[in-house]
Amino acid sequence: MEKIVEQTLLYDFYGELLTEHQRRIYEDVVLNDYSLSEVAEDLEISRQGVHDNVKRCGKILQDYEDKLHLVEKFVSIKEKIHRIRELTGHCEAMSKQELVTEVEHISQEILEEL
Amino acid sequence: MEKIVEQTLLYDFYGELLTEHQRRIYEDVVLNDYSLSEVAEDLEISRQGVHDNVKRCGKILQDYEDKLHLVEKFVSIKEKIHRIRELTGHCEAMSKQELVTEVEHISQEILEEL
Numbered sequence: 687m688e689k690i691v692e693q694t695l696l697y698d699f700y701g702e703l704l705t706e707h708q709r710r711i712y713e714d715v716v717l718n719d720y721s722l723s724e725v726a727e728d729l730e731i732s733r734q735g736v737h738d739n740v741k742r743c744g745k746i747l748q749d750y751e752d753k754l755h756l757v758e759k760f761v762s763i764k765e766k767i768h769r770i771r772e773l774t775g776h777c778e779a780m781s782k783q784e785l786v787t788e789v790e791h792i793s794q795e796i797l798e799e800l
Numbered sequence: 801m802e803k804i805v806e807q808t809l810l811y812d813f814y815g816e817l818l819t820e821h822q823r824r825i826y827e828d829v830v831l832n833d834y835s836l837s838e839v840a841e842d843l844e845i846s847r848q849g850v851h852d853n854v855k856r857c858g859k860i861l862q863d864y865e866d867k868l869h870l871v872e873k874f875v876s877i878k879e880k881i882h883r884i885r886e887l888t889g890h891c892e893a894m895s896k897q898e899l900v901t902e903v904e905h906i907s908q909e910i911l912e913e914l
Binding site: 702703750753754764770774775782785790794796797 | 813814816817864867868870874877878881882884885888889891895896899900903904907908910911914
């Protein structure tokens with residue numbers, strides 16, 4: 687997965703577990719792509735302070751994922767829903783019964799992950 | 801939702817964020833339904849200590865859910881997957897196109913939650 691996509695997902699899932707201060711810094715630097723210097727000036731802290739904070743937040747978010755694996759689960763479910771939609775979007779050559787069998791198979795896989 | 805189902809779900813999702821000691825107590829009392837006295841004796845702590853621990857764990861798990869809403873999200877997705885399976889399991893009276901439309905509608909709803 688691309689690093690920015692992964693960082694965004696981790697933040698979407700676990701961002702609420704950071705402090706407001708941490709969220710602000712992480713959003714500005716990682717999601718909104720401001721430079722460390724810009725954020726440092728804006729928050730009146732050192733550039734190094736911003737850098738350390740972003741690094742610490744990244745580690746906190748990754749630690750939650752390493753324990754809970756919810757982003758991983760979510761990505762896997764999303765991929766399977768897209769497979770169902772691939773089927774329904776391109777089923778001209780399939781019979782209704784074939785479609786039913788395929789959708790049931792994938793939806794069963796999803797239930798096993800939930 | 802039934803309380804035990806809710807407690808089990810919260811524990812499934814966030815249990816890894818408890819300490820090993822907390823997990824042991826919570827599992828024994830809430831999931832395996834041992835009495836406070838049994839667990840107290842087993843772990844050589846007071847009955848009150850077991851009680852307080854279970855209560856504290858319940859609050860920790862609920863606090864995570866209040867912030868992250870991931871159990872809520874996954875329950876909602878699970879319910880929609882079951883709706884898809886209801887459709888595929890009882891689609892004798894539907895045309896293939898009707899089935900496709902319904903499955904696409906529900907799967908779109910799921911993607912919007914993911």
